[in-house]
Amino acid sequence: MFIQILFYVFATVLVGAAIGVITARNPVHAVMYLVLAFFNSAVLWLLLEAEFLAIVLVLVYVGAVMVLFLFVVMMLDVNVESVKSGFTRYAPLGVVVLVIIAVELAQVIWVRHMGLRGIGELTPLPADYNNTRELGLLLYTEYFYAFELAAVILLVAIVAAISLTMRRRPGLKVQNIAQQVAVRREDRVKLVKMDSEERQ
Amino acid sequence: MAIWDSIPAQFQSVLVILGQVLAVTIVVILCVAYLTLAERKVIGYIQNRIGPNRVGPKGLLQPFADVIKLLLKEVVVPSSANRFLFIIAPLLSITPALAAWAVMPLFPGFTLANINAGLLYVLALTSLGVYGVILAGWASNSKYALLGAMRSAAQIVAYEIAMGFALVAVVMAAGSLNLGEIVEAQAGGAGLLNWFWLPLFPLFIVYFISGLAETNRAPFDVAEGESEIVAGFHVEYAGVTFAVFFLAEYANMILISALTAVFFLGGWLSPFQGLLGEDSLLGAPGLFWFALKTCFFLFCFLWFRATFPRYRYDQIMRLGWKVFIPVTIVWIFVLGAMIAFQVPPWFA
Numbered sequence: 001m002f003i004q005i006l007f008y009v010f011a012t013v014l015v016g017a018a019i020g021v022i023t024a025r026n027p028v029h030a031v032m033y034l035v036l037a038f039f040n041s042a043v044l045w046l047l048l049e050a051e052f053l054a055i056v057l058v059l060v061y062v063g064a065v066m067v068l069f070l071f072v073v074m075m076l077d078v079n080v081e082s083v084k085s086g087f088t089r090y091a092p093l094g095v096v097v098l099v100i101i102a103v104e105l106a107q108v109i110w111v112r113h114m115g116l117r118g119i120g121e122l123t124p125l126p127a128d129y130n131n132t133r134e135l136g137l138l139l140y141t142e143y144f145y146a147f148e149l150a151a152v153i154l155l156v157a158i159v160a161a162i163s164l165t166m167r168r169r170p171g172l173k174v175q176n177i178a179q180q181v182a183v184r185r186e187d188r189v190k191l192v193k194m195d196s197e198e199r200q
Numbered sequence: 201m202a203i204w205d206s207i208p209a210q211f212q213s214v215l216v217i218l219g220q221v222l223a224v225t226i227v228v229i230l231c232v233a234y235l236t237l238a239e240r241k242v243i244g245y246i247q248n249r250i251g252p253n254r255v256g257p258k259g260l261l262q263p264f265a266d267v268i269k270l271l272l273k274e275v276v277v278p279s280s281a282n283r284f285l286f287i288i289a290p291l292l293s294i295t296p297a298l299a300a301w302a303v304m305p306l307f308p309g310f311t312l313a314n315i316n317a318g319l320l321y322v323l324a325l326t327s328l329g330v331y332g333v334i335l336a337g338w339a340s341n342s343k344y345a346l347l348g349a350m351r352s353a354a355q356i357v358a359y360e361i362a363m364g365f366a367l368v369a370v371v372m373a374a375g376s377l378n379l380g381e382i383v384e385a386q387a388g389g390a391g392l393l394n395w396f397w398l399p400l401f402p403l404f405i406v407y408f409i410s411g412l413a414e415t416n417r418a419p420f421d422v423a424e425g426e427s428e429i430v431a432g433f434h435v436e437y438a439g440v441t442f443a444v445f446f447l448a449e450y451a452n453m454i455l456i457s458a459l460t461a462v463f464f465l466g467g468w469l470s471p472f473q474g475l476l477g478e479d480s481l482l483g484a485p486g487l488f489w490f491a492l493k494t495c496f497f498l499f500c501f502l503w504f505r506a507t508f509p510r511y512r513y514d515q516i517m518r519l520g521w522k523v524f525i526p527v528t529i530v531w532i533f534v535l536g537a538m539i540a541f542q543v544p545p546w547f548a
Contacts, residue, residue: 028285028338035331055320063327064357067334071353074338074346130316132377177518 007047014040027073031066038062052132220312224301232450233263239502246506270446273439278341281436285339290437290444293332296325297451304458305380307468307487318379319367322459326363326414329452330356333416333423333433336445340436348432351513352416352423358520359413365528366407369400369535370463373546383467387485390545392471397464399538399546402531404464406524408497411456413520415449417501419508420516457497458490465493 017040020033038061045054139147207215237252237259244251253259277286303318305311315321330353337349371377373396374385388394397404413420424432434445461467468490470476476483511519539547 026282028282032285032335051315051317052320055317055324059320059324059327063324063330064360067327067330067353067357070331070334071350074334132317132320 003047007044010040010043010047014044027076028070031070031073034069035062035066038066049129050131052135217312221302224306224312225298228298228301228451228454229447231454232447233267235450235454235498236266236446237263238498239505242499242502243506246503267443270443271440275439275441276436278436280341282339282341285335286436287441289332289336289339290441290448291332292335293329293448294444294451296328297448297455300325300455303379305383305462305467306490308485311380314378314380317377319371319377319382322379323364323367326452326455327356327360329414329448332445332448336437337433340433342436344429344431344435345433347429348423348435352433355413355416355420355423355516355520358517359410359524362406362520362524362528363410363414365525365532366400366403366410367463369403369528369532370396372532372535372539373400379462379467383462383469386466387469387473388545389473391473391475392466394473394545395464395466395469396546399543400464400531400535402527404460406528407463408456408460408500410520410524411460412501412504413516415452415456415501417449417453418505419511421510422513422516453498453501454494457494457501460497461490461493467493 014037017033017037021030021037024030024033038057042054042057042062045051045057204212240262241251241259251259252262255261255265277283300322302313303311303315303321311318333352333356334349337345337347337352340346370382374382376382376385386395416423422428422432424434429435434442437445466489468485468487470483470485470489472480472483473485542548
């Protein structure tokens with residue numbers, strides 16, 4: 001009962017935040033709504049006893065991805081007028097996308113509904129059940145190749161992004177760090193012994 | 201007691217938990233207050249001054265005088281600032297710093313929330329602190345604040361990776377994500393030689409320096425950079441809102457110090473565990489040792505601030521990306537070999 005009340009509270013906030021993402025005029029506000037939405041979906045996962053996924057959602061999406069997102073949005077000079085002027089041009093495409101998503105969602109809910117009938121409420125797992133350990137055991141044994149493949153694909157993406165954006169600019173003045181570290185006092189400072197001047 | 205017994209058992213446990221939460225939070229906030237005094241005193245003595253000594257005996261009431269002064273000051277919101285985000289930004293930076301204490305093992309057998317994925321929880325929460333800084337910088341609608349926020353965000357993102365890798369090694373060595381179990385994994389007859397600082401020495405250093413950078417403390421305090429961008433992200437803040445930022449910075453310092461003590465210096469374990477036995481006064485594990493280790497790291501924070509000049513921005517980035525991350529990756533492999541060959545006394 002208590003869990004259900006919590007679920008509806010957080011689900012309401014989640015839906016509200018999601019609506020906020022698309023209705024907010026200010027892009028920074030939209031990003032903050034998205035952060036709120038991520039947070040609430042993490043709480044919903046916690047209610048399903050998927051604590052690893054919930055924490056990783058916060059760690060990866062809220063802690064890293066959205067920070068970079070916010071970074072970019074804050075740097076952009078968004079002109080609201082020019083964004084609005086494209087509305088009628090993109091509206092038909094938007095409607096098509098909307099219909100596809102709606103059909104897909106309905107289908108997913110329908111199929112899940114068929115499959116889930118009769119399962120009823122989730123049976124709570126024992127307190128010492130370690131979701132993270134179970135996930136790790138599966139990932140590193142049964143799904144080892146898939147896991148490693150995903151890692152390699154991500155690595156390739158990183159290398160590609162860097163090689164696409166890196167330019168070698170000629171005439172750039174950079175420091176040679178090894179040289180700087182290797183510098184000793186004798187190379188830079190010269191102590192000169194002088195006799196003191198005669199008193200006038 | 202009669203009133204207590206009349207409360208249903210369910211509410212009793214809720215009240216007990218609330219009481220514990222309140223106790224831990226108040227102690228942390230008091231520690232923050234006295235850390236500000238300690239900072240001024242320590243830096244004062246390092247610079248051959250006395251430091252504050254006027255309010256109360258030996259200046260011990262100075263933090264309260266500061267707090268009252270800040271509370272009574274007017275909160276000025278710049279006219280072109282984004283009012284809502286401007287007010288909420290300091291709150292976003294203090295909340296994670298306090299919430300992370302929920303999984304901290306304070307003394308044997310006591311943690312507010314003894315969860316299995318405690319370390320992940322800490323990582324997730326510490327990665328949220330950056331929102332307060334970024335939003336403060338943006339909502340102030342001031343170029344200095346925005347520059348400070350940008351610097352801080354880039355710095356925190358860079359050092360978080362090195363920090364995360366260092367913690368991966370801690371998890372490998374301890375075989376658990378639970379902070380209490382990480383402490384217990386460091387127990388052993390050799391006392392302080394059994395702690396993880398020895399097998400993980402490079403990562404211990406990397407973690408603490410990354411902690412310095414994460415909290416925007418000297419010598420990595422370019423986000424404030426008084427000489428270049430006035431006060432960085434909180435340049436427009438005054439009164440209570442500034443006090444909350446101040447509180448968050450010091451709460452984060454205490455948090456990082458406590459976490460370093462837990463991960464690398466055996467938390468509440470005694471350094472003389474094997475030598476004196478568990479029953480003797482100095483050999484017994486307890487809150488005392490945890491507090492002592494945390495205070496040591498806090499002193500290091502203050503000491504570094506008084507000693508080192510500020511890093512140049514590009515060098516901060518170089519240190520984070522090109523030095524710390526390779527070091528952590530190499531040491532994770534070394535650690536893997538140590539665990540595979542069961543090097544005593546840690547992994548036997």
